Amino acid sequence: MNFTCFSSDFAVVNWKGSSIVSIPLAVVENSMAKQEQRSNSTTFQSTSSSMTDQLMAENVMKQREPPCHVMDLRSDLYNITGDVRIHAKSSTVFIPFPEKINLSRGHNSWKIRPYARNKDLRAMNRVREWLVIPAVSDVQVPQCTQNHTIASILFSTGGYAGNHFHDFSDIIIPLYLTSRPFNGKVQFLISDNRSWWVTKFRAILQNLSYYPIIDIDQEEDVHCFPSIIMGLRRHGELDIDPSKSPYTIRDFKEFLRSTYSLKRRNAVRLRHGDTRKPRLLVISRKRTRSFTNSTNIAETAQSMGFEVIVAEADMHVARFAEIVNSCDVVMGIHGAGLTNVLFLPEGAVMIQVVPLGGVELVAKTYFGDPSKEMNIRYLEYKIGTKESTLIEHFPLDHVALKNPYSFHRCNLEAFKSAYLDKQNVTINVRRFKPTLLKALELLHE
Template sequence: NHFHDFSDLVIPLYITSRQFNGEVQFVVTDNRHWWISKFRGILAKLSRYNIVDIDQERKTHCYPSMIVGLKYHHELGIDQSKSQLSMKDFRQFLRRTYSLKRAKAIKIGDEARKMPRLLIITRRKSRSFTNIDKITRMASSLGYNVVTMEPNLSTSLGSVAETVNSCDVLMGIHGAGLTNMVFLPDNAIVIQIVPLGSIDELAKQDFEQPAMDMELRYLDYKIKAKESSLISKYKADHLIIKDPLSVHKQGWDAVRSVYLDKQNVKLDVKRFRPTLLKALQLLHQ
């Protein structure tokens, strides 16, 4: 999961190892070669040495000191009361790692004739937009240059980083794809589409607060029942529709199964339009 890759591993690894300026060697267990390959660029910037797979190693390694485990602060973030580092530092580190060109989002009016770029993160299996063409047309009519992206396992992280960094607004339904906001230029805007299910606190914890810590602007859009695919499966008076908290009482697995794994969104473009207009207003500031 892309979110947990960054939140649970990459950012904690950065917090733990950045102090050594590359003079540190990573010793790993339960190695996953695909993961190492995905984040090879970041790992190479944090350590000048080859990674040691301790499960396969037969040699004895001697170090003057060792840190076992990683320093984790909170979801997708760094607590500055516990570290001299910040998410601003981390994002600058990512820009250098992937040679990203843009440090700041467009300010409309300063760059004549340039249209702000809106990146829509799409999904295929769940929490997907079922009317993406209609959303794209509406956004284009407001003056956005619209880009869509659906990263998969074969998409290089460098390619994703370049695409995201080229955009001024990123929007998507609550999910791992929004993690890519780490590559946005400063002052860019994140729009989180919050699906049905009373997951407001989760949405805030996972993406709203991290976006603010990254010096990004944040907007959200909470869908109505009529915009959820669940309305075609359950009657309007069903507890899943009218009382999501009753599902929460059944535990996280029930919430995830119903509201995250089995829900798609047909965005009401007329109702959503003011959110995109608000983003344009912010890009004028």
Template sequence: MKEKDLLYHTILARSFSKNEQKRLGYGAFIASLFFVFTLCTIFKSYLNPLPTMDTQLSVDTGLRMVRVTETHKSQAFNSNYTTTSGASESLISPTTQNNITSNVTNTQRLTSSEDDKLSVCNDTSLPKNYLDLFNCTTPTSISNEQSASDGNKMDETIKCKKQSRTEICEFNGDVRVHGKSATILSTITSAFSGNSTWQMRPYARKGDLVAMNRVREWTVKLIQNADHLENANFSSRCVRNHSVPAMIFSLGGYTMNNFHDFTDVVVPLFTTARRFNGEVQFLVTNKNQPWINKFKEILRRLSNYELIYIDGEDETHCFTTVVVGLNRHPEYFKELTIDPSYSEYSMSDFRRFLRDTYSLRNAAVSTGESLRRKPRMLIISRARSRAFTNTDEIANAAGETGFEVVVAEANTGLASFAETVNSCDVMLGVHGAGLTNMVFLPENAVVIQILPIGGFEWLADTDFGRPAKGMNLRYLEYKIEAEESSLVRQYGRGHEIVRDPSAVAKRGWTAFKSAYLVGQNVTVDIIRFKPVLAKAFELLQRRQSV
């Protein structure tokens, strides 16, 4: 024992008897327990494990952005269908200058404080189970009544959302659009130093460089108040004042491909514009007159006003609300899909909208005992690539199975073809944009997709397999053998194109497309295919709940 310890015990022995020392020890032990219990009670709320997330907090002239990055799986070949990981972001509206702590970009780890909770809950791109970690209710925008952590009110003049496939912003207040310079000027009420400027391409296939390079870039400028508008780089005096909100969207990208027409524009346009009940002015950038002619019925149904081709407008158009960009399903590899978890609408709502727009009679197919006629099968023919070379044989086999057969190519005008599709119970076609017309089929109808050689399984499932099921359609798939492809006759059974499609895919999308999408036709083996026809007929005999 050290000398100072011995001295300490000697002094203690002189001051207290042994019994008193023992009672003193017990008292000290009880006091320690009481002290620990008090600390645990006081700080209990701080000891619970809090969910955290890796975020990047960017502060730039008064804009606060919470960015959450999600990693998505990569695909087998490099194409416009193949991209790197997608990012899902939420841009929160500008806060007051008091909320800004730095003018530089910092990387931080945020916990779920009330202010950060509002930011996370406002990000509708996050999955519901993630939001549940923050005790979020249904994802909604931050309202004027909800305040930031320091007590300052959130500015609601701007609400932006950045997701893996789209960027969309809504500007409220004094909003001015100058088409010739592709500029959107919006005043905000929050105090911050200087202007904030960024660029947007209003087309819902972000991440696809080929598509986005065909979309005009727009510049957004935020100015603190209307008095500063005269200092803008273009004539900001309002020449045309509008009493209804506006929407800016592009008809560039991959438009005039039927699949992309729907998944990149028509479905996103429906989910974005439907809430206005027609009281919205469409401002079209990248004018595409054939597209407008094709979808004129849908455009008229969604807006009560004539389109404005905004790109050539040298006059400034002024609105109280402008939406730039279109909503889209937040998950990257989701096509022809509306997830009601992230939208006030569903795919059933969209298909009902199409039936109303084109006056289509059949909401669902007749099944079981109620099927009093031969079921109708539509065979989609193709004139150029991926065409059936034995259409008549396929039609005869379908007729022998019990179908009434209709053969048509999707080039008769959308309204007319929609009526044809809606009159059928089964639609059959080779993988391609023509299958997109399944959106017009009645519920419980059957879709049969023919897969050429080339490793189409992932594309087939992503583009049409899963979407068909989401539309309450029955889905069947027929994968051809090499002998059913024209590529065998062209190159021979042992050629790399026939033998090893994955090797061709490694050379890039152009090589893959040239070999399998452009250069291939299909001769269906009727004997192999008959069980698929029989299965489709059987599905229609079953009584299904609509």
């Protein structure tokens, strides 16, 4: 695998000459980690003395880091206990000074952008940077003007907040992982606050914390806490790794079901001769990657025994969550709307329609793999060239249709413009019918 360029969530690659044009950074990160492990192993076998020197250097650097600093491929956070003082005007958090930290010139403070996508420079450039300073004798520590007796969590709603997928993958699920152990007795401090974002997810935020949110960037006071977590834990895309947490993604789905008072825990189970009609939700989109023939799709599905609903997600999370939870099958074109799989009852079916552009691996990583962990049956329908509205812009033998990678040549803006922003889908219902039949089959006991 040759990595040729990176941007946002995707890395454009050349995979053994295939037409796959982009993969999630999560896949790249895992590959890099394995390559690094192999490299370290080779170094150890060939030059043990240099490895010893490296370990000593790393040990010195660790001594210069504050305690409870956790950094991995996806998230960066500080978990600090003691007399924590937050001076919002200067974006500074003053922390107790443990004697075991070996400070030296140039290593007397640390920086963090509290958003859980730390390898994505485009996202992180939209996140306010905070300074962490140990309270040593030559540091002027501000006096507390507001004292709190509970723990605090500082996180950002910058980055890609506003995209429904990133809202959950980068913020909501990581916030659940980080705050759930406090059982509501924790104060949320939001940096880069967007009032509409808080309104959209108010029910979730109130179910994770008993206390009013503090828009920390706007505070004149010096807030003091007995402990603080700066940043959020993120395991992957719409994912919770049970080996790293007492919680699972199914626990999170149950949390959502409780938060929004969703009625259905399990999808319908059909028996031979059952006259019940499973409900199919067709997720529509108004701007891009939309179905141009939703009516035709609905009529075909109805003729096969489905009750069909066509709806588009919006800012009213509770309303759409109730619609999704009432359904047994959901289908939609690859995009943020499929994040609503989180509200489906267990045993339901998700059909992801994969458009042209080489997003197969992205589709699998973002929605295919996570759905299986949620106990959602996953089906994928990869459209044919003639089902894409791109044929209205390019002849059938054009490189944009035959080899997307060669077409955009690592120009991510060209990729986004052609395949994400300008492409709609006209489903060939005859070709699509077997996928709907498979969904029905999966709903039978």
